Amino acid sequence: MGGWDRFVETFFNAKVMAKYLPDILSGMVVTIELALLIVVTGLAAGLALALLRSLGIRPLNWLIIFIVDLFRSLPPLVIIVLMYFGLPYAGPSPSGFVSTWLSLALVLMAFSEEIFWAGITSIHHGQWEASRSTGLSYGQTLFNVILPQAFRLTIPPLTNRTIAITKGTALGTVVAVTEILGQASSAVSNSYNPSPLMMGAAAYIVLFFPVVVAARWIETKFAWKR
Amino acid sequence: MVQKHIVEARGIHKHFGPLHVLKGVDLQVDERELVFVIGPSGSGKSTLLRCLNRLEEPSSGSVVVDGIDMLDPRTDINHARQRIGMVFQSFNLYPHMTALGNVTLALRKVAGKSRAEADALARKALERVGLADRADHTPGQLSGGQQQRVAIARSIALEPRVMLFDEPTSALDPELVGSVLEVMRSLRETGMTMIVVSHEMGFARNAADRVVFMDDGLIVEQGPPAAIFENPTHERTRAFIGQIQRH
Numbered sequence: 001m002g003g004w005d006r007f008v009e010t011f012f013n014a015k016v017m018a019k020y021l022p023d024i025l026s027g028m029v030v031t032i033e034l035a036l037l038i039v040v041t042g043l044a045a046g047l048a049l050a051l052l053r054s055l056g057i058r059p060l061n062w063l064i065i066f067i068v069d070l071f072r073s074l075p076p077l078v079i080i081v082l083m084y085f086g087l088p089y090a091g092p093s094p095s096g097f098v099s100t101w102l103s104l105a106l107v108l109m110a111f112s113e114e115i116f117w118a119g120i121t122s123i124h125h126g127q128w129e130a131s132r133s134t135g136l137s138y139g140q141t142l143f144n145v146i147l148p149q150a151f152r153l154t155i156p157p158l159t160n161r162t163i164a165i166t167k168g169t170a171l172g173t174v175v176a177v178t179e180i181l182g183q184a185s186s187a188v189s190n191s192y193n194p195s196p197l198m199m200g201a202a203a204y205i206v207l208f209f210p211v212v213v214a215a216r217w218i219e220t221k222f223a224w225k226r
Numbered sequence: 227m228v229q230k231h232i233v234e235a236r237g238i239h240k241h242f243g244p245l246h247v248l249k250g251v252d253l254q255v256d257e258r259e260l261v262f263v264i265g266p267s268g269s270g271k272s273t274l275l276r277c278l279n280r281l282e283e284p285s286s287g288s289v290v291v292d293g294i295d296m297l298d299p300r301t302d303i304n305h306a307r308q309r310i311g312m313v314f315q316s317f318n319l320y321p322h323m324t325a326l327g328n329v330t331l332a333l334r335k336v337a338g339k340s341r342a343e344a345d346a347l348a349r350k351a352l353e354r355v356g357l358a359d360r361a362d363h364t365p366g367q368l369s370g371g372q373q374q375r376v377a378i379a380r381s382i383a384l385e386p387r388v389m390l391f392d393e394p395t396s397a398l399d400p401e402l403v404g405s406v407l408e409v410m411r412s413l414r415e416t417g418m419t420m421i422v423v424s425h426e427m428g429f430a431r432n433a434a435d436r437v438v439f440m441d442d443g444l445i446v447e448q449g450p451p452a453a454i455f456e457n458p459t460h461e462r463t464r465a466f467i468g469q470i471q472r473h
Contacts, residue, residue: 129281130318130377134332134384135308144331148322 013195020187020196027183028203030097034179035166035207037101042108042165043158049109050116054142064113071110076168079103084175096175108165115157119150152222159215163208170204180204232257232419233278233388238287240273240443247273248284249443255388258417262430262451265440266466271423274440275390278421279310292387308336311381315393317373319365325352325376326361329383337384351383352376355409371402375409382413389413391422427470431455439463 053064071079084099094102123146131141173182184200233255240248248270255261263271276282278289280296280303289296294306319328329348333339339347352358355375365373374394381389391410395403407429414420414433424430430437430451437454439447439462447454447463458464 124316124318126314126316126318127320130312130314130320130380131331132304133279133281133307133310133312134380135304135306135336136332137304140335144335145320149320152322 011194011198013191013193016187016191016193016195017199020183020191020199023183023187024180024196024199024203027178027180027200028207030177031169031179031203031207034097034101034104034169034172034177038104038108038166038169039162041101042105043112043162045105045109046112047116049113050120051142053113053117054120068110068113071106072114074107076104076107076165077171077174079106080171080175096172096177099175100169100172100177100179104165104168104171107168108162111161111165112158115154115161116150119154120146122153123149155222156219159218163211163215166211167204167208180207230257231255232292233421234288234290235274235278236288238274238277238289239285240270240277240282241285247443248277250287251440251443251445253438253445255419255421257419259435260414260420260422260433262434262437263421263423263440264425264427264430264437264466265446269440270443271440272392275312275392275421275423278388278390279307279312281312304336308332308384309387311378311384311386311389313374313377313381313389313391313394315396317365317370317377317397319373319377319380321365324362324364325357325368325379328365328376329380332380333383347383348379351379354382354412355379356405369402370398371405374398374406378406378409378413382418386418388419388421391420391424393423393425395424395426425470427455439466441466 049064049068053061080099080103083094083103084096087094087099127145127149128141131145132138136144169177169179170181172179173185176182180200180203184196184203187196188194231254233253235251235253238248238251238253239246251270251274253261253274263274265271273282277284277287278291278296280289284297287297291306292309294309295301296303296306319325320331323331326345326348329351330339330341330344333344333347334341337344349358349361352361355378357372357375357379360368360372360376365376368376378394394410395406398406403426407426410420410422410429411433422430422434432451434451436448437451438445439454439458439460441462447458447460454463455467458467
C-alpha cells in the first residue's frame, strides 16, 4: 500500500465515513439550532442594550458598559464552563446546550452592543436636529432616521463578529453538546480513525461558507451612495 | 393697536459649562417680518436661533412662539416644533431617503397624513423650491444648492408659522448660493415670518425688514438694513460692518 492510499485510508475512510454520517448530520442540526438561537437572541439583546444606552441615563450606562466589557474580556469557553459547572451550585443547572447558547449569546450581545452603539453615535448630530426640528419625537427619530443609517454602517463588523461567535458552538463539545465537533470527536474515539473529523470540517464549511457569502452580499446590497 | 409678536424671546441666557454664550437677549419678531441676525462668529447668533425651537435649552428666560410657551414643561414640544421650520448650514437631509422621503417623513409621522396625502403635499413643496423633477433622487445625487432647497421644502411642507435659517448658504459653492436665496425670496413674498442668521449682506440689504447685530452674547444694535449698514451707531457694529465690507 502506497503512502497516498494510506493517507486516504486514514483520513477519508469510506467505511468509517458511511457509518458515522448520520451522527455528523444530527450534529449539524444541533449546530444550526444553536447558531440560530445565538444569533437571534444575541443580536436582539445587543441592540436592546445599545438603545437603552442611547437614553443617556448615567448609572444605567455604567452598568451596561460594565456588563459589555465583562463579556468581551472573558473567553467564551470560560463562560460556558462556569455556567455549566458553576451555576448548579447557585441553583439552576442548565444543560450543556443551554449553557453554550446563553454563553455565546451573551458574548455576541456584548460585542454587538458596542458595534450598534458605535453605529448610532457615528451618525452626525445634525440628523437628530433636523428630525427633531420637524417635530419627530426621540423614538421616531431613532427608528426612522438614525437606526436605518446606523445599521448600514454596522453590517460589516456585525457579520464578521456574528460568524466568529457562531463558530464558537464547537466549544459546546466540552459540556457534552452533541453538535458537529462533539459528534465527530466521539466518532473518532469509537472508530480509532480520524475520518469523522474530516467530515466535521466539511460540515462546518457546508454550514458557514454560504453564511460568509450571504454576509458579503448583504454588505454590498446595503452600501449606499452618498 | 397692540402689535402681537409671533416670536417673543425675553432675557435669554445660555451657558455651556463655563461659557456664557447668551447674556440676556430679547428678540421680538412681528408676523411676516424678515429679521436678519448678523455678528462675528461666536457671538451667539446660532445659539439664539436654536433656543427659539428649543434645540438648545436656554439656561433662563422665556420663549413664546405663536402664542406657545416653548419652555413650559407642559408644552408638547414636538407639536410646537411643527410650527417652526428650521434650515441648517449643513442641510442635514436624510441620506437613506429620497428627496420625497425627506419631505414626507414628518408629514406622515408628526402631522399624521396618509402616504398619499403626504406625497401630494411633499410634491407641492418640492415644486415650490423648483425641484419637482428631483423627487426620486437621493441627497447624494443632488448638488448642495438642491439639497438645501429640499431641506427648505421639508420645513415648509409642514406649513410652519416661522422659519429659522441657520447660515443656509455658508456651506455652498458661490455659484449655488443664488438658487437658495431665490427660494428664500419667494418664501418671503408669500408672507412667511423668517429669522435668518447669515453673512449674505447683499440679500440682507434688499430683503430684510430689520437687521440685528449681535456680539459677545448680546444684541448690540438693531434697525432697518440701511441704518445698520450705512450708519451704525455702535463702535463694535461699525468695526464688524467695516470688516465684512472690505471683502
